[in-house]
Amino acid sequence: MSDPGDLIGLPHKNVETGHTEFMPPFWWPTENKPVVLFLDELNRARPELLQAIQDLTLNRTLAGRKLPEDSRIVSAVNAGDEYQITDLDPALVSRFNIYEFVPEIEDWIAWAHRAKLDERVITFIQKNSNYLDPPQRSETDDEHIEKTPDRRAWVRVSDIVLNLKDITPQHIKAIAGIVGVNAAMSFRKFIDTLQTVTPDQVVLHFTKKLVTQLNKLSLQDLVHLNQQVLLWTNEHLKDFKKGQRTKALQNLEKYVHYLKDSDHREVLADFFNTLQTGDLDNVRSFFVESKEIYNLLIKFADGIKL
Structure with missing residues (x-):
């Protein structure tokens, strides 16, 4: 919403009373059922919008209209000097309970699997979590625009490489424009040394050739593969047909026995x-x-030596 009219609606004349009223905006609930109204990026709103929101948050009323009983208002803001934001009036802030959420790397990894991002991007972030979010800027940093990695940027990287078997220097140049040169170079180095064992291979195509590839993985690589296998299975299990479920269970048994038997x-x-x-x-x-x-x-839960 960029204009107060988007929030409170546009004025019109009530022909019966002769008074000016505001027509409900498109998002206003039409049924008398409680709703959750989510105000995203509240501290990016213009001051005139924030003024209109004050009555809405306190009395659940906007331009003479009242939200359905038991409705709730939730807002989200981004804080930090790197954002162009509007200072929120203390009177408005006092209308909210405030909780700070800091997403963990595991949250993003789980989401990335659900969103079916490229496995190479997911594995890279698992091993290089410092590249998931932009670095903190200091007061002495120059004001020039510098591209740094962030969560949205890695989604765009995934879109580029998702169907590519080989990632060329030209692709890396394009990626550098999305996540910055340092992150792109680290991603290239990671790709060059990547052992190509993917979770879907473990779950759906566990073969002797795959065992040979597993034998080449480091301890850290196997730990990362564990996480990928479990997350991938958890997200894709609902899509398995009966035959695939049986095959997947057999292959996961083979994988577990491989870990056990290979010490x-x-x-x-x-x-x-x-x-x-x-x-x-x-x-x-x-x-x-x-x-x-x-x-x-x-046996593991009981602490029995395998």
Whole structure:
């Protein structure tokens, strides 16, 4: 909304009373049912909009119209010197309960899997979380525009590389314009050294060739692969057909036994820890269908040496 009319509606003459009234804006609830009104980027609104919002937040009333009973108003703001924002009046601030949310790297990784971002981008951020958000600027930094990475930028990077088998120097140049030179160079170095084992290969195509590739992975790579396998399965399980579910369960049994038999006990412990503590309800229920995995999980939970 960029104009007060977008918020309170446009004035018109009531032919019966001869008085000026405001026509309801398009977003105003038409049914007498409680709603949640979300005011995003509140501290980017113009002062005249904020003035109109004051009565709305205190009395649930706007231009003579009242929100349905039990309606709630929620707002979100971005704070920081790097944003062009409007100072909020203390009287307006006092109308809200204020809670600060700082998204964790795990939140973004889980979302990225749900949004089906490119696995290389997801793995890069898992290993280089310092590139997920822009660095803090100091007061001595120059005022010139400098491209730095952020969460939206990595989505655009994913859009570029999603269907590419090979990422060329030309692609890296394009990526540098999205996330900045430093992040793009780190991403290129990561791609050059990437062992190409993806979670869908583990879950759907566990072969002897894949075992050979797994043997080349470092301990850290296997830990990251654990997280990817569990998150990928949790998000895609609903799309599996019956035959795929059976195959996926068999392959996950093979993967767990690979970790156990190849003496990767730390990685196996990480696998079960992530399974127990992560937001992975779908995959936990799925694993109950496997007697082998379930028994291994019980032994792990009981502290029995595998």
